[in-house]
Amino acid sequence: MATVERGPAIYAGSRIPQPVPTILKADPAIEDVLTVNFGPNHPSTHGVLRLIVDLHGEHVVGLSAVIGYLHTGFEKTMEQKTWWKGVTYPARIDYVSFQYNELVYVLAVEKLLQLEVPRKATWTRMALGELARIHSHLVYLGTAALELGAISMFWYCFRERDLVLDLFELVAGTRMHTRYFQVGGLAEDIPVGFYDEARAFCRRMPQALDEYEGILNSNAIWLERTRGVGVLSAADAIALGQTGPNLRASGVDWDLRRREPYLAYDEVDFDVAVRFGGDVFDRYKVRVDEMRESTRIVAQCLDRLEEMQGEPWIADDRKVVLPPREELHTSMESLIHHFKIVTEGFRVPAGEVYVGIESARGESGCYLVSDGGPRPWRAKFRAPSFAALHATAACCADAAVADLIAIVGSLDAVMGDVDR
Amino acid sequence: MGYESVPGLVETREAFGETTLVVDPARIAEACLHLRDEEAFNLLVDITATDYLGWAEAGVAGYYATAAGRDLNDPAAQGYARVPEPKPKRFTLSYHLLRVADDSARVRVQVWLDDGEAVETVVPVWPTADWHEREAWDMMGIPFTGHPNLTRILMEDDWEGHPLRKDYPIGGEPVRFSEAE
Numbered sequence: 001m002a003t004v005e006r007g008p009a010i011y012a013g014s015r016i017p018q019p020v021p022t023i024l025k026a027d028p029a030i031e032d033v034l035t036v037n038f039g040p041n042h043p044s045t046h047g048v049l050r051l052i053v054d055l056h057g058e059h060v061v062g063l064s065a066v067i068g069y070l071h072t073g074f075e076k077t078m079e080q081k082t083w084w085k086g087v088t089y090p091a092r093i094d095y096v097s098f099q100y101n102e103l104v105y106v107l108a109v110e111k112l113l114q115l116e117v118p119r120k121a122t123w124t125r126m127a128l129g130e131l132a133r134i135h136s137h138l139v140y141l142g143t144a145a146l147e148l149g150a151i152s153m154f155w156y157c158f159r160e161r162d163l164v165l166d167l168f169e170l171v172a173g174t175r176m177h178t179r180y181f182q183v184g185g186l187a188e189d190i191p192v193g194f195y196d197e198a199r200a201f202c203r204r205m206p207q208a209l210d211e212y213e214g215i216l217n218s219n220a221i222w223l224e225r226t227r228g229v230g231v232l233s234a235a236d237a238i239a240l241g242q243t244g245p246n247l248r249a250s251g252v253d254w255d256l257r258r259r260e261p262y263l264a265y266d267e268v269d270f271d272v273a274v275r276f277g278g279d280v281f282d283r284y285k286v287r288v289d290e291m292r293e294s295t296r297i298v299a300q301c302l303d304r305l306e307e308m309q310g311e312p313w314i315a316d317d318r319k320v321v322l323p324p325r326e327e328l329h330t331s332m333e334s335l336i337h338h339f340k341i342v343t344e345g346f347r348v349p350a351g352e353v354y355v356g357i358e359s360a361r362g363e364s365g366c367y368l369v370s371d372g373g374p375r376p377w378r379a380k381f382r383a384p385s386f387a388a389l390h391a392t393a394a395c396c397a398d399a400a401v402a403d404l405i406a407i408v409g410s411l412d413a414v415m416g417d418v419d420r
Numbered sequence: 421m422g423y424e425s426v427p428g429l430v431e432t433r434e435a436f437g438e439t440t441l442v443v444d445p446a447r448i449a450e451a452c453l454h455l456r457d458e459e460a461f462n463l464l465v466d467i468t469a470t471d472y473l474g475w476a477e478a479g480v481a482g483y484y485a486t487a488a489g490r491d492l493n494d495p496a497a498q499g500y501a502r503v504p505e506p507k508p509k510r511f512t513l514s515y516h517l518l519r520v521a522d523d524s525a526r527v528r529v530q531v532w533l534d535d536g537e538a539v540e541t542v543v544p545v546w547p548t549a550d551w552h553e554r555e556a557w558d559m560m561g562i563p564f565t566g567h568p569n570l571t572r573i574l575m576e577d578d579w580e581g582h583p584l585r586k587d588y589p590i591g592g593e594p595v596r597f598s599e600a601e
Binding site: 240 | 435462463468470520543546547559568572573574590
C-alpha cells in the first residue's frame with residue numbers, strides 16, 4: 001500500500017472530523033460564533049451548493065454542506081428508458097466533463113453485452129475523452145481563479161475552452177452533451193477536417209498553458225491564497241474516497257488510465273502528474289500538468305486515427321447497433337432492425353457490472369443491473385464530485401472564510417454530478 | 421486469491437470478470453473491517469442500493485413484461501422470453517471496494533436485505549461511507565444502525581417515501597402551486 005504514496009507526510013494524524021466525517025462541528029467552548037448561510041446561489045458555489053458555516057471572527061470553526069438542489073432523478077428516469085435512449089442521460093449528470101459519463105455508461109453496457117468495439121471507435125473515444133478532460137480543467141481553472149480575483153484567467157481559459165467546444169461541434173453537431181458515443185462504437189464517422197483542426201488545437205494548447213502558468217505561478221496573490229490552504233494528507237484523501245486530481249495532489253500516484261488501463265491507454269505515452277503538498281496550489285498544478293499530458297495523448301490518438309481512415313467506427317452487430325442510414329431505403333431487414341432497436345430497444349443479458357474510468361474529476365463509475373430486458377433494472381453512477389465535496393470539512397482546518405472559496409473551488413465538485 | 425476468511429461470507433460469485441462477495445448482513449461491518457485491514461481495500465468507491473421488487477414478476481411499476489405477463493399492447497414487451505432467477509430478498513447493498521496500491525484490485529461486497537431491515541454502518545471503517553449511506557437511506561429507505569447523521573441528503577428533509585424504490589410512482593410527486601389549491 002505504501003508504495004503508491006510518495007513524498008513526506010503532509011501532516012500527522014487525521015483531520016477528518018469525528019464523529020461525523022463530513023460535518024465540522026463548532027467547539028462549544030468558542031464564544032461569538034456567527035452562523036452564515038453560504039449559498040445556494042452564491043456565485044462561487046459551482047452550481048447550487050449550500051454551506052452552513054460557523055465563523056469565529058474570520059475563521060471557519062463549523063461547516064456542513066446541504067446538497068440536492070440539482071437532484072434530477074436521472075437514475076430513476078434511466079430505469080424507464082431503453083438502453084439505447086439512456087445514453088443521453090449520463091452526459092447531463094456531470095455537465096462539465098460530459099463525454100466521460102457517456103463513455104462509462106457505454107462501456108458498462110458493452111461489458112454486459114460482451115461486445116467488441118472496433119479500434120477506430122476506441123481511439124476516437126480516447127481522443128474526445130482527453131479533449132473533455134482539457135475542457136473540464138479549463139472550466140475549473142477559469143472559475144477557480146476568477147473566484148480568487150484573477151478575472152483575466154477566466155477569459156483566457158474560456159477562449160481555449162471554446163476551441164474544444166468547436167471541435168465537439170465539428171464531430172457531433174452539438175457543442176455540449178454530444179451523445180456521440182454509442183453502444184458498439186460511435187454515432188457517426190469522424191468528419192473530414194477534424195484532424196487538421198484538432199492538430200491546430202494541440203499545437204496551440206501548450207502555449208496557452210504556458211500563458212496560464214505565466215499569469216499564476218509567480219502571482220503573489222495567487223500563491224498567498226493557494227499555498228498551504230486546504231491541505232489534505234494522502235491517508236485522509238484515501239479514507240475520504242478521493243480520486244483523480246485531488247488524490248494525486250496529495251502525493252498518491254493513482255491514475256486508472258495507468259493502473260487499470262481501459263480503452264487503449266496502455267498503448268499511449270503519458271505521465272501521471274503527482275504533487276506532494278495536498279493544498280489548493282498543488283491541485284491547481286496537477287490539473288495544469290494533466291492538460292499538458294492530455295494534449296500529448298490527443299496528438300498520439302490523432303496519429304493513430306489517421307492511419308485508420310475508412311475503417312468501421314461501430315460494431316457490426318445488427319441486434320444492437322442501428323443499421324447505416326442509407327440501407328433503410330433498400331433493405332427490409334435493416335428497416336426492421338432500425339424499428340425494433342428504436343422502439344423496443346435491444347436486450348442486454350442479465351447480470352450486474354461496475355465499470356470505473358478516470359474522468360476529469362476522478363473515478364467516474366457506472367453500476368448497471370440488467371434483468372435481460374430492454375431497460376436497465378438499476379443504473380447507478382459513482383460520482384467523483386460527490387466524494388470530492390465530502391472532503392470540504394476535512395480541508396477546512398484553520399481555514400478563513402475566504403479560504404473556503406478557494407477550497408471548494410479546488411476540489412472541483414460539479415453540482416450536477418453531486419446531486420444527479 | 422481467496423476471500424474464504426471474510427467474516428460472514430455466504431457466497432462468492434465471479435461474473436463479467438468481477439468478484440462479488442455475498443455477506444451476512446449482520447456481519448457487514450466486521451467483514452468490511454477485515455477487507456480493509458487484512459486485504460488492504462483502503463478505498464470505498466461506492467455504495468449502491470438496488471430494489472429487486474418485482475424482479476421476475478409482472479405487473480409491478482417500472483417492470484416491463486415477462487414471458488408470463490407479456491402485454492401485447494406494449495411494444496417494449498414484444499419477444500421477451502427470459503425470466504431471470506428470483507432473488508432471495510428485496511434489496512441489495514453493493515459496496516464497491518478498491519485497493520489503491522501497486523497490486524490494485526476490486527471487489528464487490530453485497531448484502532441482501534428485506535424492507536426495513538437495518539444494517540450496520542461502515543462509517544468507522546471508511547469515513548467516505550457517510551454520504552453514500554445517507555443516499556441509500558434517502559433513495560431506497562435502507563436504515564443504517566450507528567450512523568452518526570442519518571438524514572436525507574438529496575431530497576428535502578420532509579420528503580415522503582424513497583424515490584428510487586420500484587413501487588414509488590413516476591410523476592407522482594405533489595404539485596405545490598397548482599390551481600387546485
